[in-house]
Amino acid sequence: MVLNIRQALVTSAVLAAALGLVATTSISPSWSDEALSLKGKRIGVAVVGTQHFWDREAFNGALDQVKALGGEPVPVDGGRDNQVHADNHDILLANKVDAVISILGDAAVEPKFKALKDAGIPVFTVDHLSPYSINNTTSDNYYMGTTIGRYMADALGGKGKVAVFNAFEGALRICAIRTQMWKYVLQDYPGIKIVQPELAEAFANAPEDARKKTLDLLTQYPKGTLDAIHVGCWDQPAIGVVQALQETGRTEIKVTALDAGPDTLEIMAEKDSPFVANVAQQPRKIGATSAMNVARYFAGQKLMPQTFVDVVPVKGPEEAKKVYEQLGYGKLH
């Protein structure tokens, strides 16, 4: 019995010590992160384009973090052309970089990732799930999709007709998650109907393309027959959608979308803006986190398949102003 008590005490002490150790390691990520380094490493950073705030910020976040960790970034920019973006990975392979951070891109990049992996170059993705990627750093796309679904349903009072721009559900997994989660929420609002066929926005020059398509849509759906326009995966097209609504005086139609960079937050913050809800991402943090993950990988740390960076839901002009300031974009009046 004494032995048992003693054994129990020893076991408890070992457990407590072990738990303490776990607690110490888990609560001091900054200590372990401080030791991280990419010194002497050449890190390829491929981005699909730099025309849009999100892409540019994720790209610059990764580049700056690679430099901050002592690494040498090798940047390549696809100019908002998925084919050029995919081909740029060949250049990184020929350049014999030590690792690649790849931001966005459609399935054309998959064989390029495989070639990099086969050559022993680890691939880290941003907003692109791939079997060849060590880690994908992204926003919580599931939460983004459901939140924007709820916000839109609230804005419509649970009923109405909504048109959706949804060109990338089949091309990008993150877009599939966001759009399908949005539709999942709408299943519980039988009064909301999605207009068919769904609209397809352009990948490049999206605002102008969406403006023209919205003008056509408004001709097809006269006043009183359309209640909302949603952009399923991002919000650059929403800029053109809002322009078209303002041009035609149809601002009773609510607009919802995802990303909430400073450009679209500014539109949301305007008085009586039809752009009523969004979910803000932190692209710079996403890019930087991916670069940190590269350093963690080289330090031998185990990485989860995905790292999620927090998002901030935005509803109405006042929240838009608040989030604008919160995310460090400045102050809106």
Place this chain on the structure above:
Amino acid sequence: MTSLAQSPLAGVGRLVRAVAPSTPLIVFLAMFAYLGMASSNFLEPSTMALVLKQSVPTVVVCLGLATVVMAGGDDVVVGGIDLSVPATAVLAAAIIADLVSNHAMFIGYALLIGVAAGVVCGLVNAFLVVFFGMTPLLATFASSTAFIGISKVVTASRRINVGDPLIVWLRDGSIFGVPAGVICACLIAAVFYFVLHRTRWGLNLQAVGGSRDAAEMSGLSAARFIAQSFVIAGLVGGVASAFVLARGSGWTPGTEENLMMEMVLATFLGAAFSPRRIVTLWGAVLGAVLVSALSVGFGSVGIDIFWTGCIKGSLILIVVASAALSRKVNA
């Protein structure tokens, strides 16, 4: 009194005459020298292999454009030009991708249908230019827009992945270490060389392009050859679709833009390599490889993509202006 021939202006004229045709070459050599120095691996065999591999779709569409220019003459405005070859390739690729991936059609049949669609595009251009007498530049610009519109209707403007083994082989396969796409492009170029340079029909087509009036006087129908050149360009666009699909592992909207810029630059740059400064098949092929080398080189050195577009656009201007200047001083 000093005559004009002895004036300083005449000296400048002579200098322009001597230098103008070689300007594109000088500019290109300077760029390659810079890229070779700025990038440690630009001249390595693996980079050169990459250049060849990435040039394949451009090489193929250039063969189509070169044929049209050879038949219609190399005056960009009133001569032969076909801006719609990339759009034709993208439309045919859309049809093939849709049939293979969305309707489970056998790739062989889908390719045949895609190539047939390319021929129809060529017939449309031939009709617009020969029957309606439209300027080729405008006619093919307009048809290009229409073909892209149809491709978006076919695909609902959404990406279609293609994982068919034949397309994957064109992308990743190799024969004796040489990429399959490069071998196929060489074979197509060889067929073109034979048809245009070793057959009576090909020589007649070139005669029409060289001097339409002289060819008409010797009994050749210029209209027939020009129409046929557009149909061949359409056929080439249809064939190029397979390489477009292979390169992108499927169909993606917007592929035609870069392809068109590279095709125009490559084909007219190729003229700078010909002794007579005219568009030739081999010149176009070489031009396509060099343009691909530039893209890879700029990427390797880390030049901003916006500057890359600006430089390529300026090169098109230099190449076309040099050709126009050469013609002017020779006239």
